[in-house]
Amino acid sequence: MSLTPPSERLWWKEPIERVELLWVGLALLWALIMFVMMPYWHIYGKQNLSNEAYRTTPEQFSKKVDAMVEKYTVRKETARGYPVVAPPAGSDVYLLGRLWEWYPILELEKGKKYRLHLSSMDWQHGFSLQPENINVQVIPGYEMVITVTPNKTGEFAIVCNEYCGINHHQMLGRIYVK
Amino acid sequence: MANTAEFRTCPDTGLQFHRPAETLMKLNAVAGVVFLLLGGVLALLLGLTRWPKYHLLGAEPFYMFLTAHGINVLIFWIIFFEIAVLYFTSSTLLKCRLATPRWAWLGFILMVIGSVVTNVAVFQGNSSVMMTSYVPMSAEPAFYLGLILFAVGALIGCFVFLGTLVIARAERTYGDGSIPLVTFGALTACIIAIFTIASGAIILIPTFLWKLGLVSHIDPLMYRIIWWAFGHSSQQINVAAHIAVWYAIAAVVFGAKPLSEKVSRMAFLLYILFLQLASAHHILVDPGVSSEWKIFNTSYAMYLAVMASMIHGLTVPGAIEAAQRKRGFNKGLFEWLRKAPWSNPSFSGMFLSLLIFGFLGGISGVVMGTEQINIIIHNTLYVPGHFHATVVGGTTLAFMALTYWLVPVLFRRDIVLPKLASWQPYLFGIGMTGFSLFMMGAGTLGIPRRHWDISFSGALLNHQFPETAYLLLGLVGISTILAVLGGGLFVLQIVASILFGKRRGEVKSAVPIIAAPVADGLKGIGIGGVAVPGTLVLALVFLISFVLYYFVNWKYLSQVWGLS
Numbered sequence: 001m002s003l004t005p006p007s008e009r010l011w012w013k014e015p016i017e018r019v020e021l022l023w024v025g026l027a028l029l030w031a032l033i034m035f036v037m038m039p040y041w042h043i044y045g046k047q048n049l050s051n052e053a054y055r056t057t058p059e060q061f062s063k064k065v066d067a068m069v070e071k072y073t074v075r076k077e078t079a080r081g082y083p084v085v086a087p088p089a090g091s092d093v094y095l096l097g098r099l100w101e102w103y104p105i106l107e108l109e110k111g112k113k114y115r116l117h118l119s120s121m122d123w124q125h126g127f128s129l130q131p132e133n134i135n136v137q138v139i140p141g142y143e144m145v146i147t148v149t150p151n152k153t154g155e156f157a158i159v160c161n162e163y164c165g166i167n168h169h170q171m172l173g174r175i176y177v178k
Numbered sequence: 179m180a181n182t183a184e185f186r187t188c189p190d191t192g193l194q195f196h197r198p199a200e201t202l203m204k205l206n207a208v209a210g211v212v213f214l215l216l217g218g219v220l221a222l223l224l225g226l227t228r229w230p231k232y233h234l235l236g237a238e239p240f241y242m243f244l245t246a247h248g249i250n251v252l253i254f255w256i257i258f259f260e261i262a263v264l265y266f267t268s269s270t271l272l273k274c275r276l277a278t279p280r281w282a283w284l285g286f287i288l289m290v291i292g293s294v295v296t297n298v299a300v301f302q303g304n305s306s307v308m309m310t311s312y313v314p315m316s317a318e319p320a321f322y323l324g325l326i327l328f329a330v331g332a333l334i335g336c337f338v339f340l341g342t343l344v345i346a347r348a349e350r351t352y353g354d355g356s357i358p359l360v361t362f363g364a365l366t367a368c369i370i371a372i373f374t375i376a377s378g379a380i381i382l383i384p385t386f387l388w389k390l391g392l393v394s395h396i397d398p399l400m401y402r403i404i405w406w407a408f409g410h411s412s413q414q415i416n417v418a419a420h421i422a423v424w425y426a427i428a429a430v431v432f433g434a435k436p437l438s439e440k441v442s443r444m445a446f447l448l449y450i451l452f453l454q455l456a457s458a459h460h461i462l463v464d465p466g467v468s469s470e471w472k473i474f475n476t477s478y479a480m481y482l483a484v485m486a487s488m489i490h491g492l493t494v495p496g497a498i499e500a501a502q503r504k505r506g507f508n509k510g511l512f513e514w515l516r517k518a519p520w521s522n523p524s525f526s527g528m529f530l531s532l533l534i535f536g537f538l539g540g541i542s543g544v545v546m547g548t549e550q551i552n553i554i555i556h557n558t559l560y561v562p563g564h565f566h567a568t569v570v571g572g573t574t575l576a577f578m579a580l581t582y583w584l585v586p587v588l589f590r591r592d593i594v595l596p597k598l599a600s601w602q603p604y605l606f607g608i609g610m611t612g613f614s615l616f617m618m619g620a621g622t623l624g625i626p627r628r629h630w631d632i633s634f635s636g637a638l639l640n641h642q643f644p645e646t647a648y649l650l651l652g653l654v655g656i657s658t659i660l661a662v663l664g665g666g667l668f669v670l671q672i673v674a675s676i677l678f679g680k681r682r683g684e685v686k687s688a689v690p691i692i693a694a695p696v697a698d699g700l701k702g703i704g705i706g707g708v709a710v711p712g713t714l715v716l717a718l719v720f721l722i723s724f725v726l727y728y729f730v731n732w733k734y735l736s737q738v739w740g741l742s
Contacts, residue, residue, distance in 0.1 A: 001429040001695045005355040011439035027488040031481035038473045046740045053465035133624040135556040137464045144465030149740030157641030161557040161626035169630045170637035
């Protein structure tokens, strides 16, 4: 039994049980299918994160955010006067996470592509677009670029889903899709 | 054997215990149970906080207790118990003296000091950084120091295990052949543990120095990659260890033999070769890491480790089926399973562990570890749902099952209230099943993990999660209560049994606690030339569930915003 040394000393010369052989074959086949699915989706699927990322600093990144806010702000919302920014389709859109907000509010158009740049000003944050449930890690010092194509209209929330301190639960952002 | 006075032979099992090893096994196992108790109490408070209706704790204690809960159960309980398992599978199973008991003592003391230091740091309040302590967020220096001391202690334990293997080989204490399969599984766990602890040292020591001001900068992405080589691999130690425990329980309850040594050992070997890249699972949606790297590493080079787990998932119940059929339960597909000793907590705990680990933890783990599918799961409540199925429903339940058998053998005491003991694995297992399933459900609705208030009170903006999510969180709360009751019952019974259980004495008891080994070979059992048809059917049900669930998630993914 399994608590004692194998009863057959040359156990590696014993034949394999047939059910085991069949199962090893099935498991290997399934493993290969799952492996192939990932590159397959890169070619034929429509939801893949890009490999585009840059090193940045909070100063550099917030400058880009400010430039975009200055240029494309269409109105202000909430008591704090958050700018709502409507950048043109196809353009570079910058969103920053910091303790404890996503800035600024974005207004996008359905079916149009945007190059969304994400970075953090301080700690790690989690970009979690709801109710779509798209989740991306946001790391200080790194600027990630994802081309997004909204396929529904409405109001979307950005929840922070990487723990970032005591007011983590108040960290929200917003994206409108027209 | 060097000195026979140092050995005790268990009259019930014939196992030989080296006394210094026996003391260390007891101490490590008891220390583990203490931390399990602490983690369980915290679990109840956390579960009642995430239940929106009660929302028990304030934000500050919530994050503090969440940090403490993870560290105490995921690291301290499990690793203390694993050190006990390492000493049992080396010294006891190989009938060998434990190598350098003094070093083993030093390791134990370091682990105790480390776990106390980290706990003090966490409960002082300035180290609520979660178990992962992602930089640039930082904890008190004592937080890292405690973990480092604990890891050094555990590393010493690993080398004592390896040293014992060397002595056993040199002194031929177990004959000329290979080590037992269970010891082989423990060796797998030990090798993975050494890699894991090395990764932990590589990242936690610089982070400690950074906190002291001696290192200027820790790159947060590098931290994540190396920390997870520690954090994820430590869960692979658990997998290897609890699968070794499954084989051990199949042996003691049924006298089961592996269908073939070759296949089971090869599956363990695959873990060593292909589990080490696992940190990829945690950085699938991180910037700065390429898709090629993610695909290769998340699939452990073509899912060979998943294949290994699927093999164990067949060979463990297969060994039990073969043993039962040889004992005469050879009718139909499932007589062997129906007539299994379901009221023996060692068996029921082990079998529930197998089911929960495979169906819930295994399938969900592979699905969410797929590069693109991770986008719709990362950091949601799905993630803790998954790992509670693997590490609590899987590992902890398997260790509980083994403990029911170890108490009479190691402590020579009967389990008190055996009727209640026969219920305990079901209570705990059902609680954990519900907990994992409902958490995963809430995760698919976008509920974030590690989040104090999903109604976002006090926030400037707002978001309303669907009502279903609130219902699911209520069910998570109820399941938490069931699981904590089950876990509490376990701790109570084990402590009561060790202190007040009826002494078994040094004579053989009338009720056997180890089954005689069944005969070799698989001739004359099964249906139509298939020796273990019932297990094959179960395995195929598993595979079909796996395939369906896997593709359902691709379907979900295909419906969200285009990303490229």
